[in-house]
Amino acid sequence: xxxxxxxxxxxxxxxxxLAVQDELRGKVVLDxxxxxxxxxxxxxxxVAYDDGRDVVVAAAVVLDAATLDVVxxxxxxxxxxxxxxxxxxxxxxxxxxxxxxxxxPCDPGLVxxxxxxxxxxxxxxxxxxxxxxxxxxxIGVAKNPFTFTxxxxxxxxxxxxxxxxxxxxxxxxxxxxxxxxxVFVSVGHRVTLPNACAHTLALTPAYRLPETTRHADSxxxxxxxxxxxxxxxxx
DNA sequence: GCGACAG
DNA sequence: ATCTTGTCGC
Numbered sequence: 001x002x003x004x005x006x007x008x009x010x011x012x013x014x015x016x017x018l019a020v021q022d023e024l025r026g027k028v029v030l031d032x033x034x035x036x037x038x039x040x041x042x043x044x045x046x047v048a049y050d051d052g053r054d055v056v057v058a059a060a061v062v063l064d065a066a067t068l069d070v071v072x073x074x075x076x077x078x079x080x081x082x083x084x085x086x087x088x089x090x091x092x093x094x095x096x097x098x099x100x101x102x103x104x105p106c107d108p109g110l111v112x113x114x115x116x117x118x119x120x121x122x123x124x125x126x127x128x129x130x131x132x133x134x135x136x137x138x139i140g141v142a143k144n145p146f147t148f149t150x151x152x153x154x155x156x157x158x159x160x161x162x163x164x165x166x167x168x169x170x171x172x173x174x175x176x177x178x179x180x181x182x183v184f185v186s187v188g189h190r191v192t193l194p195n196a197c198a199h200t201l202a203l204t205p206a207y208r209l210p211e212t213t214r215h216a217d218s219x220x221x222x223x224x225x226x227x228x229x230x231x232x233x234x235x
Numbered sequence: 236g237c238g239a240c241a242g
Numbered sequence: 243a244t245c246t247t248g249t250c251g252c
Contacts, residue, residue: 051243
């Protein structure tokens, strides 16, 4: 396994990153082309950081959408490619996430990101950015509402309310467990908002967060700690 | 002007 | 994101 260097031409300043978002955001596809909820494959991606050493580990875990069994996984280690700036998270994570996706032995199907898609100050969050760069269907499932507003969804699992930027619905607050804090779902690329929510519900039979996210989070943390094999299949 | 702000 | 033990509850 090799370390992902910061790509040539990667934005180095906030101004450059904003320009890239401005250029790419028009390429988001809102039509549905991904697998229907509960069918095909679903892949979770997540990253973990080692602050002191400027290192980031990304994991991609592929599940069978019907059974939620793990069918493939891959990881990548990279240099942190951007500081954390709210609204520019993608520039910090994407190079290493792309390498993890490339290392998969199969098609990822729908990609589920930890963060936002169109629920973003410029409507181009991590999930949308990753979708445009890969052409894959993507959604974002975040753990908090960022700067957006919402009414509290009703208590039962499956209840949802609009996530609002002013009066524009940029995503949904979706209850995945009875009486538990909702998650915040938004469209990334090639998926509709109702289906993004349906996918999220199909991925949460037991916990608040999608099984995809839970697996990817666990894997990249274990690799960062040296507890898991960074290149399964290559002893 | 001052906070708040995905991970 | 990350720093961190035990503890209450199903």
